[in-house]
């Protein structure tokens with residue numbers, strides 16, 4: 001099946017092409033040419049003309065716990081199929097299923113299940129219409145008691161290389177990102193150990209001082225988890241983890257840009273600090289994303305969702321955000337141009353996690369996973385494996 005897409009522009013992940021004609025054969029991009037607004041005549045092909053939009057690479061979410069009524073720790077084909085199909089309709093092409101702190105045996109079981117599904121994507125996605133899990137993010141168990149957020153305190157552990165190795169083995173080597181609190185004893189050693197295995201360390205859920213954070217970065221930490229949230233607050237005499245994250249230019253940093261996890265002014269501070277090269281937009285979504293208000297689960301605890309807010313025990317418990325809305329919010333809150341903002345959902349997360357060959361850019365021969373975005377950053381259409389998987393419903 002041949003499909004042809006046109007739009008006002010195409011941002012490939014590095015450059016802008018005016019009036020693109022994107023030809024897709026099966027699930028791959030076959031050709032990209034400049035059309036200069038010419039009428040497209042492609043007999044026998046399915047042609048989609050996306051007016052007033054920019055085509056861009058599908059999004060990559062490095063921090064997501066669930067959606068569509070399912071938690072990724074269920075680690076079943078049904079759960080990841082439902083999560084992936086929902087994400088694909090919102091422009092996300094790939095993601096890192098993210099664990100929350102839970103009893104160790106439960107986490108090991110979840111990692112084992114996730115690893116098998118990453119190795120056999122056909123089990124999740126028989127029809128080719130589901131976003132793909134391409135690695136795993138371990139959010140815990142090596143987090144701070146003081147800044148654990150909703151992560152259950154009873155299962156938090158001190159950094160321990162043997163425990164990490166068990167988690168890594170259970171993940172079949174697919175653990176690619178780990179959130180770690182730098183102030184815990186042994187954090188620097190574990191950072192170095194994990195980094196040597198290719199697991200990127202992200203500082204977060206932390207009450208660390210600036211010096212402790214700098215030590216983790218020196219040991220290999222490359223990113224920060226949901227900047228501002230579950231972090232020691234900024235103090236002008238002790239900049240702490242937050243001050244260090246915002247001023248260390250080499251460090252990537254995540255942001256949950258739902259207008260709930262922080263006020264728009266803070267999104268602007270984030271943009272001015274991390275910029276187009278190091279910012280990463282995530283959802284931190286849990287199972288209620290894409291679902292009506294009600295009671296849901298995150299890992300093994302209950303979460304109440306009302307008016308877009310997910311709460312457990314009086315604390316924010318993830319989000320119901322989708323990356324298309326994160327992009328729209330971010331453009332509105334910061335005034336960033338669309339192609340610059342798009343970096344935060346495509347090339348930056350791919351570069352941080354080492355998945356640039358798999359996701360984050362558009363090129364001939366690549367999987368045809370694209371989004372069409374309107375001028376305000378609103379998702380107009382999502383194309384997954386060469387197929388239109390739906391324009392988002394009115395929300």
Ligand SMILES: [Zn+2]
Pocket residue numbers: 063065098139284318
């Ligand atoms: Zn999370």
